[in-house]
Amino acid sequence: MIVRIATEGQYRVPDDQHERLNQLDNEAVAAVEAGDEDRFHAKFEEMLELIRAGEEISDDDLEGSDVIVPPPDTTFAEAAADFTGEGLIPG
């Protein structure tokens, strides 16, 4: 699957990493909801590392992304504003 790190670039990540990625995503969002800044950064960083371990997509490749994650310099305050609003998170 193709994953984009917003403001950075696209990576081809093996499909079998999807579960792990999803799990980290849930943990990062849970950390935001719990107000745990350190844990959010740790989980988010782990996510980014997992994605960056994939193969970078070349500049003349025109594929859309399956998954887009927030910019690497996302602050805790931004994450809180983005991920705890009720309307934005689907069931």
Next chain:
Amino acid sequence: MAGMGGRMSTVIKAKISRLLDRAEDPGETLDYSYTKQQESLQQLKKGIADVVTAKKRLQLESKKHEQGLVKLDTQARQALAAGKEDLARTALERKTAIQNELQSLDQQVTELEAQQQSLVEKEAKVRQKIEAFRTKKEVIKAQYSAAEAQVRISEAATGVGEEMADIGLAMQRAEEKTENMKARAEAVDELEAAGTFDDLTQLGGGKDDIDRQLEQLTSSSEVDDELAKMKAELGAGSGGEAKQIEGGQ
């Protein structure tokens, strides 16, 4: 693998697609879409130039405030020499507060510098994607039926569009940072204006709101240290009884 992606992705995808909506209409005809891409590229270039201009202005502002620091320092010395320790303390408190603000301003300018660099790199990437789109479009047009070409080309346009929206997001972040910094620079301005007094005699002993806030903001030990240092420099010889200068005549 439809419906994949976690909660973060859903939010960010929504953001990206909002930007994408603004950037181009997927229903547009193929050649027009290339023209649109070129237009968006021009906008990106302008956006980058704006960020650079704002950054330079802030750097100038920062320099100006550094000069303000020198002025406050001089005024503190003058006040102390005139035996007005309260006034000297106020000047030093403001100096310390401005110094702290300036430090984080400088840090943000450095961060903005890095962001500008990455925007320039991304612009090159977008340009390359647009070029790839143009080539691919011609190949698809030649090889496929009109209906299928339409589908394939619009898929490719989505890829370019996502890249455009992404650099749009990066630009937005850079602009927000610049705005924050502008607000910060203005706050330093106010602080400096409040602490810079042309005529020392005009300032009484009474404390205003700003003074009280400043006392909370600045580490008083820092100010005490500097005050002591100044006293030592000024009063070496007279035993530190600066008040005599004022009343002795």
